[in-house]
Amino acid sequence: MENIEFPPRYEATSVESKWYQAWDDANLFSPSDDTTKPSYCITIPPPNITGSLHMGHALCYPLQDVLGRFQRMQGKRVLILPGQDHAGIATQSVVEKQLRKEGSSGAELGREKFVERVWQWRGESGDTILTQLKALGCAFDWSRLRFTLDDHYANTVLQVFIDWYNKGHIYRGKRVVNWDPKLKTSVSDIETLRETRKGHLYHIRYDFTDGTGSVVIATTRPETMLADIAVAVHPSDKRYEGKIGKMLRLPLVGREIPLVSDLYPDPEFGTGAVKITPAHDPNDYEVGVRHNLAMPVVLDLSARISAEWNREFEPELASSVEKYEGMDRYEARKQIVKDLEECGALVEIVDHEIPIILSDRSGEVIEPLLSEQWFARQGELAKPVIEAVQQDEITFHPARYKDIFLAWMESIRDWNISRQLWWGHRIPAYYTEENELFVALTWEEAQKQAGSKKIVRQDTDVLDTWFSSGMWPFVTLGWPEQSEDMNSFYPTSILITDRNIINLWVARMLMMGYDLVGAKPFSQVIIYATVLREDGRRMSKSLGTGIDPMDVINTLGADALRWTLLSQTGENQDLRYSEKKTEEARNFCNKIWNATRFVLMNVDGIPAKPTELETVDKWLLSRLVHTEKEVKQAYERFDLQAACQALYRFFWSEVCDWYIEISKSRLYNDEQKATPQWVLLTAFEAFIKMLHPIMPFITEELYKYLPIEGKREFVMSADWPVLPADLNQPEAEQEIESVFAATRALRALRAELDLKPMQQVASVYFEGDLKGNEAIVSSQAWVQNLIHGKPNGRFVSATSGGIDLHIGVEGLIDLAKVLESITRDLAKSTDEEAKLAARLDNPQFVERAKPEVIERDRATLAELKARIEKLEARQALLGA
RNA sequence: GGGCGAUUAGCUCAAUGGUAGAGCAUCUCGUUUACACCGAGAGGGUUGGGGGUUCGAGCCCCUCAUCGCCCA
Numbered sequence A: 001m002e003n004i005e006f007p008p009r010y011e012a013t014s015v016e017s018k019w020y021q022a023w024d025d026a027n028l029f030s031p032s033d034d035t036t037k038p039s040y041c042i043t044i045p046p047p048n049i050t051g052s053l054h055m056g057h058a059l060c061y062p063l064q065d066v067l068g069r070f071q072r073m074q075g076k077r078v079l080i081l082p083g084q085d086h087a088g089i090a091t092q093s094v095v096e097k098q099l100r101k102e103g104s105s106g107a108e109l110g111r112e113k114f115v116e117r118v119w120q121w122r123g124e125s126g127d128t129i130l131t132q133l134k135a136l137g138c139a140f141d142w143s144r145l146r147f148t149l150d151d152h153y154a155n156t157v158l159q160v161f162i163d164w165y166n167k168g169h170i171y172r173g174k175r176v177v178n179w180d181p182k183l184k185t186s187v188s189d190i191e192t193l194r195e196t197r198k199g200h201l202y203h204i205r206y207d208f209t210d211g212t213g214s215v216v217i218a219t220t221r222p223e224t225m226l227a228d229i230a231v232a233v234h235p236s237d238k239r240y241e242g243k244i245g246k247m248l249r250l251p252l253v254g255r256e257i258p259l260v261s262d263l264y265p266d267p268e269f270g271t272g273a274v275k276i277t278p279a280h281d282p283n284d285y286e287v288g289v290r291h292n293l294a295m296p297v298v299l300d301l302s303a304r305i306s307a308e309w310n311r312e313f314e315p316e317l318a319s320s321v322e323k324y325e326g327m328d329r330y331e332a333r334k335q336i337v338k339d340l341e342e343c344g345a346l347v348e349i350v351d352h353e354i355p356i357i358l359s360d361r362s363g364e365v366i367e368p369l370l371s372e373q374w375f376a377r378q379g380e381l382a383k384p385v386i387e388a389v390q391q392d393e394i395t396f397h398p399a400r401y402k403d404i405f406l407a408w409m410e411s412i413r414d415w416n417i418s419r420q421l422w423w424g425h426r427i428p429a430y431y432t433e434e435n436e437l438f439v440a441l442t443w444e445e446a447q448k449q450a451g452s453k454k455i456v457r458q459d460t461d462v463l464d465t466w467f468s469s470g471m472w473p474f475v476t477l478g479w480p481e482q483s484e485d486m487n488s489f490y491p492t493s494i495l496i497t498d499r500n501i502i503n504l505w506v507a508r509m510l511m512m513g514y515d516l517v518g519a520k521p522f523s524q525v526i527i528y529a530t531v532l533r534e535d536g537r538r539m540s541k542s543l544g545t546g547i548d549p550m551d552v553i554n555t556l557g558a559d560a561l562r563w564t565l566l567s568q569t570g571e572n573q574d575l576r577y578s579e580k581k582t583e584e585a586r587n588f589c590n591k592i593w594n595a596t597r598f599v600l601m602n603v604d605g606i607p608a609k610p611t612e613l614e615t616v617d618k619w620l621l622s623r624l625v626h627t628e629k630e631v632k633q634a635y636e637r638f639d640l641q642a643a644c645q646a647l648y649r650f651f652w653s654e655v656c657d658w659y660i661e662i663s664k665s666r667l668y669n670d671e672q673k674a675t676p677q678w679v680l681l682t683a684f685e686a687f688i689k690m691l692h693p694i695m696p697f698i699t700e701e702l703y704k705y706l707p708i709e710g711k712r713e714f715v716m717s718a719d720w721p722v723l724p725a726d727l728n729q730p731e732a733e734q735e736i737e738s739v740f741a742a743t744r745a746l747r748a749l750r751a752e753l754d755l756k757p758m759q760q761v762a763s764v765y766f767e768g769d770l771k772g773n774e775a776i777v778s779s780q781a782w783v784q785n786l787i788h789g790k791p792n793g794r795f796v797s798a799t800s801g802g803i804d805l806h807i808g809v810e811g812l813i814d815l816a817k818v819l820e821s822i823t824r825d826l827a828k829s830t831d832e833e834a835k836l837a838a839r840l841d842n843p844q845f846v847e848r849a850k851p852e853v854i855e856r857d858r859a860t861l862a863e864l865k866a867r868i869e870k871l872e873a874r875q876a877l878l879g880a
Numbered sequence B: 001g002g003g004c005g006a007u008u009a010g011c012u013c014a015a016u017g018g019u020a021g022a023g024c025a026u027c028u029c030g031u032u033u034a035c036a037c038c039g040a041g042a043g044g045g046u047u048g049g050g051g052g053u054u055c056g057a058g059c060c061c062c063u064c065a066u067c068g069c070c071c072a
Helices: A012-025 A055-073 A088-101 A111-125 A128-135 A151-167 A222-227 A282-290 A308-313 A315-322 A329-342 A379-390 A401-410 A443-450 A465-469 A484-489 A499-517 A549-555 A558-566 A579-601 A615-636 A640-667 A674-691 A696-705 A730-752 A774-780 A816-841 A843-848 A851-879
Strands: A039-043 A077-081 A170-180 A185-187 A192-208 A214-219 A230-233 A247-249 A256-261 A273-276 A346-359 A367-376 A395-397 A429-432 A437-439 A455-458 A492-498 A522-528 A530-532 A574-576 A761-767 A783-788 A795-800 A803-808
Touching: A012 A128, A012 A558, A012 A696, A039 A055, A039 A484, A055 A077, A055 A128, A055 A492, A055 A522, A055 A530, A055 A549, A055 A558, A055 A615, A077 A484, A088 A111, A128 A549, A151 A170, A151 A437, A151 A465, A170 A282, A170 A346, A185 A367, A192 A222, A192 A329, A214 A222, A214 A230, A214 A273, A222 A329, A230 A282, A273 A282, A282 A367, A308 A315, A329 A346, A379 A401, A379 A499, A395 A401, A401 A499, A429 A443, A437 A443, A443 A455, A465 A499, A492 A499, A499 A522, A549 A558, A558 A579, A558 A640, A558 A696, A579 A640, A579 A674, A579 A696, A615 A640, A615 A674, A615 A730, A640 A674, A640 A774, A674 A696, A730 A761, A730 A774, A730 A795, A730 A803, A730 A816, A761 A774, A774 A783, A795 A851, A816 A843, A816 A851
Parallel strands: A039 A077, A230 A256, A395 A522, A492 A522, A530 A574, A761 A783
Antiparallel strands: A039 A492, A170 A185, A170 A367, A192 A214, A192 A247, A192 A346, A230 A273, A247 A256, A429 A437, A429 A455, A761 A803, A795 A803
16 A cells, blocks of 8 residues: 555545545436436525525535435435525625625616626626535535526426416415515515614503593504504403594594504503504504504605605695605604604603514615515415324424424415515516506417507516425426426425524425425425534624634535534534534544554455454444444434444444454464454445445545455445344453453553553453453553462452452552542442442332342442452552 | 523533433543554533422423523
8 A cells, every 4th residue: 555645644625626526427416327216305405696605504415415325325316406596685685786886786777787687697606605515525416406597497486476376376465564675675584683672662642532531552663653543452451441433633643543442452561552553563454454444654665754645545634744754764753753742742752672673684674564565375275284294294303393383384374475676586467558467477478368458567576585496396306397307206305404494485395395296395304403603602694703614624624524513413403513523523534544544554455254253353343233223223313413423432432442452463463364354344344334424525535445345436326334133242242341341440550550551561460250351451451461360469459340450569669549549439339339228228119110120230239349348458458 | 472492521412210421621641553633541510490200300290590592
């Protein structure tokens, strides 16, 4: 073996850079042609074209890669289909920002030019993240790369819109939506953030028109009073008994509004009376609908006061509102509070924590605004999904998300699918001069439908990005065509995503899958942990608290990064990323590298399978069998934390710390070396395969060098290890572990005597049965002669299991440490003995505990007693 | 306000109701032909507080506290 190829330090970056291309060249990313194999498919959550890799991605996509690689090794026909989302708002704002820098704007360019510009931007920098996914080692089938604005995809989205419209699933209506006054579009809940800010609660008096007193309402948003249409109180509220239905005079405006009874107001809060502004508050909107109230709008799309509504519907009152026209909502608030104070309607102002909603994209405070939007009905579509989840046809991991999901689905609301943007799927709705609506794929078809009426414009809105991504698992596979991929891979196997978009995305895919395809899109939903910083704070680009995974990959390697995140992945809700852990993972890579290097230095060709095995060989192979079982089960239940733990323990502690050390003497002996060579290669081959899904690069590199039979060209396309059941040898395991325990006890005794590690001791005596494993003890505890019996003269001892080990001490050496250790050990043993004896003396314990527990406790007690006797004897000997 | 999760060694996390473990960090020792990105040894815990169930609770139940997330 050449040292140039195999330096003593593992260089991740040079190894990692070559393998991705090699896999691609060998066409390993596409599903195998063998259609008799069972399929396994994941359509990855499409990252935004604006996205660049963050730590969440570095967990999410490798997690899918792990499952794909694992299933491929299990003999499945695996397809992991990658793609990207056009991400309406995100992309549009990125390009807008760029235009602003150039002194231009979308408005200046106009719709057509702007959209062209976005396509240009996508061409230039839209696929950054795809390159990064490759750097992470994700074995995705790039030949099937999809984009939500590809021709086929876009046409399908429009066709679904048309079909749903024709079926009555989609309608146009007025609703209160989350309005971003800066971006001038409605946004979905996921594109908003909630915060609490210090503000004020304003108490305002509304007088009854008949002069019989007044009602005081409390509001955090006095400026919206211009659009008040009622005051509501709870029916149980005694304070307003007999007053329901009476009219109040709205201060400043002069409008007469009724006092209504509704379950919405909380009688405990303030005066129990709330002003109802249906156009500017979602709860008020519901009240407005229940009471059939008018819905005056007093803010325009920039959140400035507008008198438009009044001019149209209450011209006689318009002048009172016009005073504020054009004022920004906050400016208007000041002025209105001042005017209320002047007219004596302001009762008091108190400090109050007010909840606000921010637009994730622009940072602007969201204005709930009544506006005309397109909606998709959800109630009917939700039914089959709810049923399937209830009956566990679709399962969640962790399982707790099932109930959370169901609770949301059962109270699902209609979905606002229109966005006032240019980048996206433009709604295929066309209008005549008389505003008559025709929904059709093209202008021409709409015109055909319209007959003699003339189509003059197309709807300017685009569809919510989630409307298109809701069809991701099947449109990417070719639906609505009965494509081969649809036949082979739908329903897909699993969906892995972030808990934040369970309702917004997962729910929609499920509903669309059942309704459009007639079958569920996937059977399992896996929710992965949120990656936090080391200190538990969120990683956020805007706060500058993010860590760029690419930096980590370039220094410590993709394998190390994958291990760091995956080894912390179980059913936990969050995980903390620390670069220190990645250094540990890098160290693990180095350990694997060097251990393999050692094996390769000590083998020559493929060793024959031995006929005779020593106990320690049986021990390692038995540990291997258990590890394989553990790792496989852990992968199957998505518990990568457990898989990593089992792999780490097996390799570092069992293979490296014990087996390699023990087998060195045999490896250096030509007569004996074949057996440990075979055992090592068997263990390494299996280990490298089992590790491969998590660390694809280093395992691929090392697999190349292993002299083993039936080797494939790539470990990536190798089969999962098959280990004969007879390798499981519990007796050998037990025997060897007790020998290790004795070795450890002897090493500890040596340390107490200040004997340097690895400094040979001439003679150590032992009592008890080492069952022929004396060589292990003597080589691993650095003893020249291990002799059965007791030494002459003074000696000190250690005990482990049934084995006593003695080291002779001559002259006046300092035995303080030994004595100290004995005293400590004695105290601990006595304490344990007392506890155990007390338990066994308890008749209820003996009566009710499981027999095997009692049995074990009795045995332990006997051992403790013997140990205490020995310790006391030794103490007496040294103390004398 | 409602729901979910977390709280275990200095740190990050494990532990089918049966003597609480690992890695890192700390301390001591060690250049040994795979690896100092290494090896040997050691110390370190009232499992957030308080109740309860049980022969037995980190684990089950109640309650409180703190932190995080989701929904309103």
